[in-house]
Amino acid sequence: MIDIGSLRALAAIEQHGTVIAAAEAMGFSPSAVSQQVKKLEKEGGFAVLERRGRGVLLTERGLALAAYGRRILAELEELESTLLADPDKPSGSLRLVSFSTACRGLVGPMLARIGQSEAALEISVLAEDPREAVARVANGEADLGLVHNWNSVPLVIPEHLALEWLCEDVADVLVHGSHPLAKQSSVEPAELVDERWISTPDGAICNEALLRIFADLGRVPDIRIYDPDFATHIALVEQGVAVALVPRLGRPALPPDVAAVQVVKPVQARQVGLVHRRTMTASPGIRHVAALLREIAGSGVAANGPGEP
Incomplete structure (x- = not known):
């Protein structure tokens, strides 16, 4: 039986280009990722990677397997975030990437409200540029991303991400x-x-x-x-x-x-919005965080006007 962890490792290598980069993204050692790939090759009976200079390339079968793997992982994520989650009790861990001013104006108040509620949510926050936030959510390194889109500098959002605008x-x-x-x-x-x-x-x-x-x-x-x-x-x-x-x-x-x-x-x-993978749309945790951010953004307390101190 093909191991889910091995598929995840292969998909990460395809996405990041090298075993080392994939290991960094997954939080594992390069040797651990290599072992997952070897395990996959042993189970399949064919090579999925071939060396090219200092890097690696996926073989034709490796590319096909990675494509299947991404679909399986997406369905598994959707299953875990919906059928296996209690819709009335948001719980678990979420990884949020946000630009720094949104950390102060939106994320801080949101974390304070979660701390005062009964929601059993643990949220880790990383401050990064919106382009990096989109990339991390798109490749599964983060679950949510707070982004901004200037009226003069459009932000590209991949099709498999859902985007909700929160405020201007x-x-x-x-x-x-x-x-x-x-x-x-x-x-x-x-x-x-x-x-x-x-x-x-x-x-x-x-x-x-x-x-x-x-x-x-x-x-x-x-x-x-x-x-x-x-x-x-x-x-x-x-x-x-x-x-x-x-x-x-x-x-x-x-x-x-x-x-x-x-x-x-x-x-x-600039328009300020929240992105997440479409497979996570029904996640109680995602929906709870989105509702809090929507409420805070709509309250107008997160920003100072021109004449205000």
Whole structure:
């Protein structure tokens, strides 16, 4: 009989390209993954991997077996999350990947509510970029992903993932209180072309959103500082070093010397959503977490508006 663990190992190798990468994704040692593959080859009576340089490739039969394996694993996951789960008592462990501001604005309040309830859920959280979150949920490394989709930088979601939009998150330009723009209620991109910026790292989705603001003007923002933490952006705006584009979700209280000005024409906003594999749609745990996040996002308490501290 073919072992489920061996099929999972083969599918991971196909997905990640090497035994080492598959082992890291599964949380096993490379030798353990290799043993699973050897066991599969012994049971099937044929080779599923062939060496190519320093890596490996799946044989024709290996590819076919991996394809069958993915379908079997998906059906098994659906079985475990529905028929074998009590719909009235969310329980078990879930792995959630979230971008950092959603960790503060949505995940924190959600974990607090679970801690105060009778739900026997254990949730581990990893903060990563939405693209990484989608990839981890898609390949089974995580169960849920909180992601964002800027109106100017679309996020690609694989077909086997379900996506639910939770809320819209507007981003404001933060300037020092002495800045000429500080007293304005809104600002257009043309008024920002000569500013010095602090941005998230090159290639990050929020960095791409900043670049897109000026695309129609034929200009590139003068980015002087790159830092992944919006708290650092706020601190440097307070010191008058630069201006920053910072979303409201999870944004801490702004210092007295920092003003938030909304960007218009167009408004800078991102949609915040929750992704999970479609095989997990009926999972009581998934449904419970989704309901809590939906409620928190809809309450409006997770974000600060432009004039709020």
